[in-house]
Amino acid sequence: MMENSQAIKHYGDFRSYYQMVCEKGELSPLHISFMLGLFFFHDGLLFSSPFRASRRKLMKYSGIRSVTTYHKCLSHLIAKGYLEYRPSWHPTKASEFRFVLATN
Numbered sequence: 001m002m003e004n005s006q007a008i009k010h011y012g013d014f015r016s017y018y019q020m021v022c023e024k025g026e027l028s029p030l031h032i033s034f035m036l037g038l039f040f041f042h043d044g045l046l047f048s049s050p051f052r053a054s055r056r057k058l059m060k061y062s063g064i065r066s067v068t069t070y071h072k073c074l075s076h077l078i079a080k081g082y083l084e085y086r087p088s089w090h091p092t093k094a095s096e097f098r099f100v101l102a103t104n
Contacts, residue, residue, distance in 0.1 A: 014039065017099060026080055030064070034073045035082070037062030038097055050086075052094035 021027055021035070040061050041053035055070060064070050077083040086096040 021082065027077075027082075030069070031073055031077060034058070034062045034064065034070075034077070037064075038083070038099070041097075042099070050084075050096045050098045052088075052096055054094040057094075 021032065027035075037058045037060075038053060041057070042051050055067070059065070059067075059070050064073065074083070074085060078085055081100055084098040084100055088095045
C-alpha cells in the first residue's frame with residue numbers, strides 16, 4: 001500500500017500530466033480514455049517509471065473495442081510525446097509503458 005506522502009506525490013504528478021494534456025488540446029476523448037486505462041495499471045511509485053499492461057486489459061479498461069483503434073491511439077500518443085512504449089511480443093508478458101512529461 002502507498003504511504004500518504006507517496007499518494008499525494010502521485011496525485012500531483014497525475015494532475016500535472018492531465019493538465020498538460022488538456023492544455024495542449026491535441027487529444028480526443030478516446031485518447032484520454034486510453035490514458036486513464038494506462039493510469040489504472042500504473043504502479044503509483046514514480047510517475048516516470050516504466051510499468052506493464054496488456055493490450056487486452058487496456059482495451060477493456062479504456063473502452064476500446066477495436067485492435068486497430070487501440071494501435072492508432074497508441075501510435076498517436078507516442079508520436080505526440082505523451083508516452084513511451086516497448087512491446088513485449090511475449091504472450092504472457094505485458095508490454096512496457098512510461099508516461100512522458102514533455103513540454104514540446
